[in-house]
Amino acid sequence: MRIPFVLAATLAIAAPVLAQTVVPATPRTNVAVPTDATLDTPSAVNLLLTPSTLPLQYPPFDKIRDADIGPALDQGMAEQLAEVAVIVDNTAAPTFDNTIVALERGGRTLARANTLLSSLTGADANPARLKLQADYATRLAAHRDAIALNPKLFARVEALYKQRATLGLGAQEQRLVERHYNQLLRAGAKLDEAGKARMKAINGELAQLGARFNQNVLAEVNESAVIVDRAEDLAGLGDEQISAAASAAKARGLDGKYLVALLNTTGQPVLSQLENRALRERIYEASVARGSRGNAYDNTALVSRVVTLRAERARLLGFATHADFVLKDETAQGQQAVNAMLRQLAPAAVGAARREGGELQAMIDREQKAKGQPSFKLAAWDWSFYSEKVRAAKYGFDESQLKPYLEMKNVLENGVFYAAGQLYGLKFKQRNDLPVYHPDVLVYDVFNADGSPLAIFLADMYARPSKRGGAWMNAYVDQSGLLNQKPVVANHLNIPKPADGKPTLLTWDEVNTMFHEFGHALHGMFSNVKYPSMAGTRVPRDFVEYPSQVNEMWADWPSVLANYARHYKTGEPMPRALLDKVLAAKQFNQGFATTEYLSAAMLDQRWHQLPLEQIPAADGVMAFEAKALREEGYDYDPVPPRYRTPYFSHIMGGYAAGYYAYVWSEVLDANTVQWFKANGGLKRELGDAFRAKLLSQGGSQDALTLFRGVVGHEPQIQPLLERRGLVIEKSEKAKTTATK
Template identity: 85%
Template sequence: MRIPFVLAATLALAAPVLAQTTAATAASAPVPATANALLTPSPLPLRYPPFDKIRDADIGPALDQGMTEQLAEVATIADNPEPATFENTIVALERGGSTLGRASTLLFSLLGADANPARLKLQADYATRLSAHRDAISLNPKLFARIESLYQRRASLNLGAQEQRLVERYYNNLIRAGAKLDEAGKSRMKAINAELAGLGARFNQNVLSEVNDSAVVVDSVEALAGLSEEQISAAAAAAKARGLEGKYVIALLNTTGQPALTQLENRALRERIYTTSIARGSRGNAFDNTALVSRVVTLRAERARLLGFATHADFVLKDETAQTPQAVNAMLRQLAPAAVASARREGAELQAMVDKEQAAKGQPSFQVAAWDWSFYSEKVRAAKYGFDESQLKPYFEMKNVLENGVFYAAGQLYGLRFKERHDLPVYHPDVLVYDVFNADGSQLAIFIADMYARPSKRGGAWMNAYVDQSGLMDQKPVVANHLNIPKPADGKPTLLTWDEVNTMFHEFGHALHGMFSNVRYPSMAGTRVPRDFVEYPSQVNEMWADWPSILANYAKHYKTGEPMPRALLDKVLAAKQFNQGFATTEYLSAAMLDQRWHQLALEQIPAADRVMAFESQVLREEGYDYAAVPPRYRTPYFSHIMGGYAAGYYAYVWSEVLDANTVQWFKANGGLKRELGDAFRAKLLSQGGSQDAITLFRSLVGHEPQIQPLLQRRGLVLDTDKKPSKGASSAAGKPSATAASKDAAKDRVKSAEKAATK
């Protein structure tokens, strides 16, 4: 399961007007080096950011000026003596906020991709100020009165479907921001939002700091047996950069599992890396996040209650396709028993491998632990399918995968063409830039590829837009993909794992969603869709990673150029369901942690010293107390739920139901065909948030979402004849899915399918 992270516009939820990135027209002359390049639209193609002209010292003044400008724009709209119309209110808001949009987009994008002390300080300094600015707009009573007037008259205004939907979105967003609260409620809402903004910034900075602080130092090269020469050279270079000449540093990623665990033969070192990884954020040091988690969850619960919701999950899900926590719980609890059972079967295979190996050595066996899973799963894969990761990697050189795999698939399916350019500035030397052209030769977008991990970059993988598409603003998109691929030593090739290949295809699916956007209004552009829908197009794009004709075009040996042998390719395809119990369980346990944290009522939230105990309680109660498969993210470094995925991490599997149905649609209609790609683009990818999400899905595949394709894909079968495992019940004492009869299991399938269509 790829866990990308889409970098949502930080300013979009409470006040969609803040998310615009550029003004209607671009300056015609270059910005002088001494000027603040953020104060005027970029003169570069498609308003691509002039990274070489933007100084960190420019960002604060641009944010200040942007807030001042936007407040003046909003005041003009709110104080307009003329009756509210769509043009003088909604369109005026859509056109506003250009300076603030440029500055905030730039800051928050670079905080993710290339943070430095100056940018981190800006984040800390402006978090509460930007929150107060959002509230000043969202809680402006005159502005709300105008939008409420339009909302109440929307049926008689002769608006198009997109315009009426936009009015409804503005109205609902302002209601959810607290526009109907009394003055005391608004005052408390402002205080909550300000504190949450500051806590969120601290949490993310702690995560980044501790990832770097927790890097594992290794004294001898012998301990690194199993790593390639390139990986060892990279570890030596990382140590040298830290002033640790002669040693080796293994950097951590912000996930529980770490890439090195797949290859390291030294079990003691594997355990050390794993225990270091899972302790992050809860060690009682300067980066401990447990108190922050408790406070954030408390404030979110209070805000939800202030707005009339029982919990934060109720508040969030009301605006998603899921609509209710009950629908999400039904989905997660339906999948959980099958996933954990599959993971335990996989664990038994690993244990048999360990027992056999240890017996051959004449040594006592040991119980497979979490730090052993990746290492021995590769051995089991080799035994079952005749290959392991090391055999694949020489065929997956990074740039070749990008250009002859990801881009090639987009060319075959959509007719796109890509051309690398070297004349545009970048914020880091490793960044690649491409022009993207339609089949007719017209420019569609500019694409930025930032693939390497570095200490200044947060973990995970994500897409973000520097410029959103908009017909109103005459804008074409500039979008970026970010991965965290370990960079090899100078002169060495960047060889990818199969998971990294899939992640590259996944993130480019998000990029296509942004680049194909063809809407009029900026706040409906691209990936501005419900959170539990946004992962759907990106997951569909993964299907092309192992599509035979695509794989054959890019799976070529980095030295010889020889294609991957057909026998090895067939083995890769045969192993698609391998280790899916592990992958599904580690994801689902994190998703359920997110839900249980945000389904707590205000009075139920544990104090800081009970945060980790509550996590353990949830895993036990939900049936995930299988120590060999920990959650993909533990609470103190679960960055998703401190950002846009709070109560929304379930979105990956919710979207995957839609994805699996769509893959089935592609295959049933001929697979990799231009007419199917054109249909997917026209009916769904180009629509952004201009229509109801599930309506878009139905218009493409012709039926309601069905869960069976997902179960088949992952090799998950509900074993309803077995008794439930101890502790596999919900917090409310209701039986888990394993306790039900076959008829009840069928009912759950129908229920989940119905919930997915809401």
Template identity: 70%
Template sequence: MRKSLALAATAAALSASPLAQAQQPPAAAASVQPAHQNPLLKPSPLPLQYPAFDQIRDEDFAPALDQGMSEQLAEMAAIASDPEPATFENTIVPMERSGRLLARTSAVLFNLLGADANPARLKLQAAYAAKLAQHRDAISLNPRLFARIQALFDKRQQLGVDGEAQRLIERYHSNFVRAGAQLDEAQKTRIKAINIEMAELGARFNQNVLAEVNASAVVVDTAAELAGLSATEIAEAAAAAKARGLDGKYVIALLNTTTQPGLAQLQNRALRERLYKASIARGSRGNEFDNTAIVARTARLRAERAQLLGFATHADFVLKEETAKNTAAVNGMLGQLAPAAVAAARREAAELQAMIHREQAAAKQPSFRLEAWDWGFYAEKLRSRQYGFDESQLKPYLEMKTVLERGVFHAASQLYGLSFKQRRDLPVYHPSVLVYDVYNADGSHLALFMADLYARPSKRGGAWATSYVGQSKLLDTKPVAAIHLNVPPPAEGQPTLMSWDEVNTLFHEFGHALHGMFSDVQYPSLAGTAVPRDFVEYPSQVNEMWADWPSVLANYARHYQSGDPMPQSLLDKMAAARKFDQGYATASYLSAAIVDQRWHQLQPAQVPAAADVMAFEADVLKREGLDFAPVPPRYRMPYFSHIMGGYAAGYYAYIWSEVLDANTVDWFKQHGGLKRENGDIFRATLLSRGGSEDALQLFNKLTGHAPQIEPLLERRGLTIAPEAKPAKAAQP
């Protein structure tokens, strides 16, 4: 996933999770030591302005934020009060240059809050939420500033500027209007209050999710209960328990998704049930981390704000700026896919239930009904029987750094001519973070790339990509990009062996990084992933195709001890099983996506109270035909971080983007696959353009046609009733 986009006027970093107040700077050090100089107050002297993590202290953030806000407000005031008529050069360009200190400071702090939170940073997040919301509104609701933007917007086609500049004017105008620039003063006052409250709620939600993941970890008394886990995984569970002061016990840490990895391995059914129920109870247990009231209040505020801005619902407000354009299009696509996905999941469930009956009968034990905590375990068994392999056979061939360097980097080298060199001289915020120089085929320096791949208690769940420095010709900056996974760290001295899902996620997140690193635009507000939310996942999903591309897989899938390549027979079995369990995966995802839509298609008075949040979710699943107990939503609302962040009313974007992705994979295959020529076309036509051109026009320019849904259906092994099928060239 990507970092949230910023309003053009407030710099990209400002749209991430809100900040909070830090402690006051410490007193000056003793005279024998030089006084500490706040490194955030000026651009980093390191290559490409890479952050000086070893110099930045937590107490540096608050003064830098305060000064950064003050400087940007002064910059904006100067633009607004310019006596000269508005021009692109005296209005839009200085707005693009504004707020550098604030953007720099925000980028570092926001990213650290996700990757390595601590009490001081969490305190900053809480205390600065309102301040930053007020700062954004002070710019976006400035009438004199908006008047200059409006004047340029009205005559944009007569200004004589190029297409990118004209698109930037349109982006500014849209952002300001959507922020409330055209409202009357009373409405602006209400918008400001809503934004402040939502910023504070968002900070609390994110902190609760992190705290609840750690608090809900499952404690196990004996190693015998962990039968099914590898010796390495059991050692990891013991180490996790010891870190909590629980010597002699074992701790199974939770990921932020509903389904937990251990459910596919643990033989102890009672423990699987404990693990599953601990996962789904997060955020709705009535404890200090309960998020139901926050979810309900946020939805009501979003709906109210949308109506103030002239939209029926928050979903209508969001989708107006996406490639989908409206709720009818999104509801239509999700409605087409859901019945097919559920039907496939029910067929898969019948196979699993039959397996349970046979095994229990053979053991002379009473049978039981398939439950959500059984699915992964028996699905893995069924895959092993049908295709002759399971995840445990793959892992020895998927050592993490080998996958990164001989897999992810190798594919990028073959496709785009890139080369990578690890940097060990640059500071990192955690010892496990890897940093690489990235070079173009001609040897020019393209970017710096950071890979933060291990899970830790201070890190939020999931996987995502972000940037510390964005590309811009105007600012003369090159990218410093980062990706984050949550691979469990191995026991000391052991290799890090990945699951296939983790490998696929690594290729996916690197696809986001490529989108940012290949950016080649003039203005920072249009750089990299500054594209519609339902388009941003598309390039990263395309990059997943190289994970099992034969020549790439052969290069990195090597036994971590012997170096032997993965046997061809295992490769063939893995390829044959590609569509296995896709009914479950699709139905689980669609359940979350449809709940997100229904939640954000409510008007203010329709939003349920906190006590009814979970009942609303259950009712939606029932009404949509998705209430199939063995297949829960990928996320439940109290820990659905996407919809409290940039993906509110936008979680559908993954499958919407996958329609584009599946079409593009077909394009690559039709043109010879992993070739420099194809990579160069994809880079020049789409990856380098950021938000400087219309997203779907970029897609059409590449593939030569409008999106078609059939390649996605074929990929997932789904079929749709003929009367429900979209037109051949319909929008996704």
């Protein structure tokens, strides 16, 4: 996933699916699943029950109905339980092959069905898929517990763990034994029967609450869209944007009106353009009220319950808090390191934001005086609008001057793909013969420099009401030597779709997001490991964002930018003077960007570092948030957190107590960017080294060992501070080592 804080923004990582012999696809035109695919009639043959016969096991989206998913999940769970029974009932002594490898081979049908369901509910939800997600959340949690808490299985894995040094295993195999053992331990395998029963109940309830939270967020972000009656109130938007807003309103039966859709972030992109201050305020207030309005989608009680259950589960497992439980398994290894880093950065970030706010206030004062009108105090809904004005004044350009040179497909093919070709020798070829789940999805074959097939890549770039917010990568098929699988990976963004026939012109942040998410895709595509549970992005959460953030550096690399930054009408390259201004403005607004991110990361930690007895009830959720922001020094109203608690989807998913990972990873990223630059930049030998030493390794080695193997030293925080133009107090400057 990517957030605008990372500048050079729930990462969905699906389970692997079963290997097969690859056969050629039947030529056809890319076909989207029809909108009536929610029909309850199953297909005559459920293709989820067997590996796909399309290239690289690409999913047959056009032949799988929603009604096929439930039966496939049911059969998949039954199959996996039978596979585990064979393992635990084996009278032979446990061996690596009859226990660990057998576990790695198992669960293929379930993985295939669950991957499809989780991917489609994120990318193209409909009532049938959302109902399946809700109906199966608790059942899948119970299924996972039935395996993880099986005492016979744990006994076999524990026996191998105790003997691992004497079994003659390779380094990757020994690490895999340790990984399986620790996962079972963290799942509660050593609890007594009462503890296991409570663990199962907690996990089941958490699964149900997580599904409800995500569905509430999706529903309310659509319901909270702002309806505008007059086109003149949209002054500042381009003609294409106004036309798209009219089309969106018409689609809801509101002919003659305009609909401003929201994204699942606190700030909204249109706030940088709208001249109507009252409308800016209205959009902002609609955004921040989500999830705490006391309506059907209010998430405050749900948040309180989730945090309580997580704290109880952590205590069952011997940890003081949920954060202790999570961080024990990350590269940070504990609260102390995370808190120290966040609190080291906070004063510099907030101080920079206040200085930036002072510049914005001065511009407001000058403008209002020139109009003969009283000034007003800078508010959160003013920041983006006036920061664009300050950018124009300081650097001689604003976002509107860039967008004509940033047409979406051109950025993808002649920017993102071009950089990957220069650095890694990759080649891409669009194909139109594979089915897609939505007409907007593009499909590409990816080849190595020698012409051998590497992967299939899906690009799903547009926002839509059926799609969750943010940007993410997921894998439909994970690489595995054991299963003879090559990867099928997808990137998802939420770029507003223009009216029919109009070009898709990107903001600079959207360009960076595209490069960022493709960094995740490269991590998945370059994976070259044997065992599926170690493939691709299966690395610690506070390491997974690191390769994707490194890939952002190529967005403004001069030779790459010159290749894609071309006017969508004329094909003329971006003028050198404008290019130079873009590069000169890299540190612009970094106080704001860093502060809005850090305040959200801090909220995540404050929630999950609470002992069980101190967790507030529903009516105290928003008060706790306000108190935490104030106590940590983030009570600067013009810069709210990027996510407020009731719509903070990251921490209801895989980033609970882990949202700090973006800045933790960016420390590693900033060090690696220095390594690239010091050794020549965009060079094949550097790309090949980064691929071989890090991107291909997945989770087969210790994460920081992989990092040190590339850059040659421990991670240091100074490159990050220099990149962002942040100043740390002298007493803090000695603390340059960011991680253990």
